[in-house]
Amino acid sequence: MNEGTLPEKYLGVPLISGKVTKAALTPLIDKIRTRASGWAGKMLSFQGRVVLARHVLNSIHVHNMAIYKWPKAVVKECETIIRNFIWSGNPAERKAITVSWEKSCKPTEEGGLGIRRLKDINLSMLMKQAWILLTEEGDWPEFMRGKYINRTGGWSNYKTSTVWTGIKWALNEMAPLHGWNVGNGEAINIWRENWLLQKPICDFFQEERKEILKYQARLSECIQGDRWAFSIEMTQVLHHLGIDISKLPQPDSSKEDSRVWMASTTGKFIVVAAHEAIRTKAPQPAWSEFIWSSKVLPRTQGIVWKLAHGVARTNNQLQKRKTHLASRCCLCRNQEETLDHVLFHCPFAKRVWKYAQQIFHIQREMESFSDVR
């Protein structure tokens, strides 16, 4: 009989044993770097590089991200590669004057470049695994539930594995994003499931929380037929939480309880909706609508986007970065060269605006980017 060997990869993902380390993911980082170096970045416009980064770079690691929680150092290094590629065309070359990565990683309507943060991609994809674990039948979810649910019905804190670290992270982060459609109440632990509010009842009693988590009571104990039948003690708890029992939707004992993903309208889990729920949002600037219009040339889009964020090699920006030079506008030779001066306040800029206002019949005075809408 020959000794077998385990496969090294599954679905293109290297199988890792033990903790997911930066070393284990280095081949992947190298792949992203090689891919980005291979594109003639310098020959492309800023906008062209953004499109490449958005579609291709973000898809290389997707399989791997669906399984492992990436260490912070790996996320940081990959984002640096993508960021450098977008700004300089070379993954190894850092540009001094750029828009912050946080601002760049917003949808275009929110003033960003439509690039997603790797941490958010990672988390939303792991949430899918966690959702399968919570809701589905089958070998994998049943095996995982058997292994990681402890004696009191909670998730194990002590067992570790390469995969569990990521799923546990996702389970914690998605707790406020799902709830229950109450049926017969048999699947729901009254205290540790969020069947009532956005978080479980035990979380409202911080001091007693540890003790409460030992209770095994099921919600079915509070249901008779298709009506609620709360005990006096439970009624007091609900009253304490400000719940009006008469307004609770009635349970339906003919059905089993089902989990609902609250971040989507259908109640079903969708990775895109999960991503949307976890990412940080930004207000919508007035200029975002027209910059990305199909009427604007791609090359111009990139330039205007940078200007809208105040990014230009004006003298005052260079001074901030300790380049010694006198900041004087080269057109009027009167004022300091700032972006607002060059684009709006300089007498030369004012003449250009006046000319444009006459042609396009615009009444509004242009004093800054917030007036452009």
Ligand SMILES: [Zn+2]
């Ligand atoms: Zn000037």
